[in-house]
Amino acid sequence: MSAQLYIQYAVMLLPFFSAMSCLLLTLFSWPDSITRKDRRLKLAVMGYFAATAGVWSLMFTYVHFPLAFIPLNVVLLAAYVLVPILLYRIIVLFTRKVIPRRQGWWHYAAPALLCGVMLVWWLATPPEVTRAIVVSKAGAVPAGYGAYYLFFTSKPFWRFLFGIVYFGLTVRVLYRYYNNATQSDSLVRRPAPWVIFLLILLGIMLVAGVVTAAIPRAMIRQSLWTAVTALAVVGQHVLLIYHIVCRKYLLYAAVTPKREEVVVVAMGRRREHHGAPLTRKVFEAYFRKEKPWLDSNFKITALVEAFDLNRNKIGAFINRTYGVNFSRYLNRRRTDELHRLQSLPENHGKRRAELVVQAGFTDGKHYLRAVRAEQAEKAAKPAKKRQRPAATVKKKGGTR
Amino acid sequence: MNNILFFEFLCLVFPMVSALLCSLLCFRYALSRRRGEASFRHALTMAFTLVAATGCWLGTILVHTNGHLYVRINSLFLLVLMLDQVLLYRFVFAITGTGKPERFNRLHFVVPAAITLLAVVASLLIPFDVQQAILEGRTADAGFRFTTLLVFAGYPIFFFYNLLYAGLGFRRVAKFRRVVTDYSADTGHASLGWLYLFMALVLSSIPLPVSIVLLETSGGMSLLWVGLTLLCSLLPVVQYTLITYNMIAGNYVVIEPEKQAETEARPRVAALERRRFEHYIRTRKPFLNPKLRITDMAQELNTNRTYLSSLINSEYGMNFSRYINCQRLAELDKMRLNPKNANALGIDMVLEAGFGSYRSYLRVKADEDARKVVREFD
Numbered sequence: 001m002s003a004q005l006y007i008q009y010a011v012m013l014l015p016f017f018s019a020m021s022c023l024l025l026t027l028f029s030w031p032d033s034i035t036r037k038d039r040r041l042k043l044a045v046m047g048y049f050a051a052t053a054g055v056w057s058l059m060f061t062y063v064h065f066p067l068a069f070i071p072l073n074v075v076l077l078a079a080y081v082l083v084p085i086l087l088y089r090i091i092v093l094f095t096r097k098v099i100p101r102r103q104g105w106w107h108y109a110a111p112a113l114l115c116g117v118m119l120v121w122w123l124a125t126p127p128e129v130t131r132a133i134v135v136s137k138a139g140a141v142p143a144g145y146g147a148y149y150l151f152f153t154s155k156p157f158w159r160f161l162f163g164i165v166y167f168g169l170t171v172r173v174l175y176r177y178y179n180n181a182t183q184s185d186s187l188v189r190r191p192a193p194w195v196i197f198l199l200i201l202l203g204i205m206l207v208a209g210v211v212t213a214a215i216p217r218a219m220i221r222q223s224l225w226t227a228v229t230a231l232a233v234v235g236q237h238v239l240l241i242y243h244i245v246c247r248k249y250l251l252y253a254a255v256t257p258k259r260e261e262v263v264v265v266a267m268g269r270r271r272e273h274h275g276a277p278l279t280r281k282v283f284e285a286y287f288r289k290e291k292p293w294l295d296s297n298f299k300i301t302a303l304v305e306a307f308d309l310n311r312n313k314i315g316a317f318i319n320r321t322y323g324v325n326f327s328r329y330l331n332r333r334r335t336d337e338l339h340r341l342q343s344l345p346e347n348h349g350k351r352r353a354e355l356v357v358q359a360g361f362t363d364g365k366h367y368l369r370a371v372r373a374e375q376a377e378k379a380a381k382p383a384k385k386r387q388r389p390a391a392t393v394k395k396k397g398g399t400r
Numbered sequence: 401m402n403n404i405l406f407f408e409f410l411c412l413v414f415p416m417v418s419a420l421l422c423s424l425l426c427f428r429y430a431l432s433r434r435r436g437e438a439s440f441r442h443a444l445t446m447a448f449t450l451v452a453a454t455g456c457w458l459g460t461i462l463v464h465t466n467g468h469l470y471v472r473i474n475s476l477f478l479l480v481l482m483l484d485q486v487l488l489y490r491f492v493f494a495i496t497g498t499g500k501p502e503r504f505n506r507l508h509f510v511v512p513a514a515i516t517l518l519a520v521v522a523s524l525l526i527p528f529d530v531q532q533a534i535l536e537g538r539t540a541d542a543g544f545r546f547t548t549l550l551v552f553a554g555y556p557i558f559f560f561y562n563l564l565y566a567g568l569g570f571r572r573v574a575k576f577r578r579v580v581t582d583y584s585a586d587t588g589h590a591s592l593g594w595l596y597l598f599m600a601l602v603l604s605s606i607p608l609p610v611s612i613v614l615l616e617t618s619g620g621m622s623l624l625w626v627g628l629t630l631l632c633s634l635l636p637v638v639q640y641t642l643i644t645y646n647m648i649a650g651n652y653v654v655i656e657p658e659k660q661a662e663t664e665a666r667p668r669v670a671a672l673e674r675r676r677f678e679h680y681i682r683t684r685k686p687f688l689n690p691k692l693r694i695t696d697m698a699q700e701l702n703t704n705r706t707y708l709s710s711l712i713n714s715e716y717g718m719n720f721s722r723y724i725n726c727q728r729l730a731e732l733d734k735m736r737l738n739p740k741n742a743n744a745l746g747i748d749m750v751l752e753a754g755f756g757s758y759r760s761y762l763r764v765k766a767d768e769d770a771r772k773v774v775r776e777f778d
Contacts, residue, residue, distance in 0.1 A: 010413050017417035024641040245648050353689045
């Protein structure tokens, strides 16, 4: 057997091997599932990998063991149409927190009907007719069985049709997800890079699938498009399984708008100008970019270099702008960070004691101290407010 | 197409693809960590281990499919065969440290380098076509014994290295497990049961290649041969996915060395009596943290972990991990009795009580119940 042939076989089975490996990885992660949603998601992921493994192993069987393929042709059709449906289900489960919805049973009705028709028609047709079609790689049209031939060989068409429909549905779900998520307080502006990459790979698969359907079936193994599709599928697997295993279900990333980048660049130029005025915009842009609150040892002296101002001026600026001192301001950012960390799916089930350190507090004691300080301030505020109305009324009376 | 050859080929490609996929995941995970973090180093070590594993399978494929290329890269193949196990042991070494300062012996890398150098020199001295002829069985001349050894060195090296490093790994994990119970109360992650399973899989895969070759030479392409070949393919896949998952999920506890300066600076509080300790446990409830380490408590109690560990051992007759888990069980019982928790889910209460997972709670509960039974019989 030549090396080229070996490579062709290996490429064609690449998605099968990667799907089986990813299936195992998901199985190993099953006992570590914390919630029922976790388990449901992993079940959908396992189903997706199993269906993909089915598609590629059966395609291979069709090319190399056509007679063995015949009783499995309905399974291939089922696997073809289930892959995009299951991927859509995974995306629906990812986005459920923001768009609570269930995937209706009717998503599975169409594939069930299709496979049912294929099964019945296949069983009703003489075996030698099916054998002739499969062995000739759809080259021979048995006399009198034109309609059966067309339906039997239409699997690539259904694969493409379901692929394009569910690609559209997936994009629609993601679009609604990002729109809804943007309306919340957390900084959500654009999809996470891995989601974009996943969609690109899906697109490549669809295009490659169309091209592959157009080439003679006897040439599938040698076709470059088969290799392209196989590699795109493996890429999808790697992306999906990584985010499942790491529990990084977040589909969005916080963004640094271009405006802030300009401000940060301008800030760099300001360092040449000693004592330039510090504004809220510049200050907050620095904090958003550098996230200094994550460093539990961060001191105000580090800001001196960043803003080219002495610490008294920086301290006075923070006091004037935010009404608190530097330490309290930093602790507020850390508390916000803690809340953000607690909202992330990968941190569900984690104790607060662990997250407070990630958020920038030295330990739980410092976090509690910061919380008590905020609570004490909030309690003091109503007392101050009650005093003001009397003074205001006098003032109004005085004005009249 | 020769079906047997083809079946063998597929059985070799599967673990290769699996190793490659797992190495990609490890590299990806390493990129997401900070450079100085231990998890970055662990991920990188595992990634390179899996790259070496991919190389091993690629070499094995070449043995069967392209003797011409194989004899030219034979030395490289021997190197990756050895590095695969050395790097794997490096990873095990890193995650099973007992807190004492220790360095990974450079001999682990020197020996493979020396063997590879010898193989390179020998390979250059012996004509490649002679080596290829021996590989393909076209000559069995007794004069080529050394060449035969060179060409088929992979088998004894595979056998020896897998056996040696699996043994070293077992010993290391056993020692770690004795120490970790006095360091961490994170039962789920500290047990390293998955690593034991992994090494057991490594050991069980050792006799497979030789058995397959023996069956082939005895002319028996039987069901047994098919089964063994499949097993030889599937076992590594399970190994790679098992270790990759547990590495990425962080299912291990690293015992950090106690800083010398801190130990000396902190006064050894001889008066850390049971009463003060129990007051601390009752009021601060450190056991609610599933990742609690003895060093965290030692810091808060202003003592060192050795002293604290011996206090727990002497006062309660148990190690740190068991003590903390008993506190968690007691807390869980209290929560169950509280009417506010009447509608709470069992798993939620288990996690609130400080257990890392429902599985680790069940394990702890089973252990304690077994101890009660033993005490009753005593």
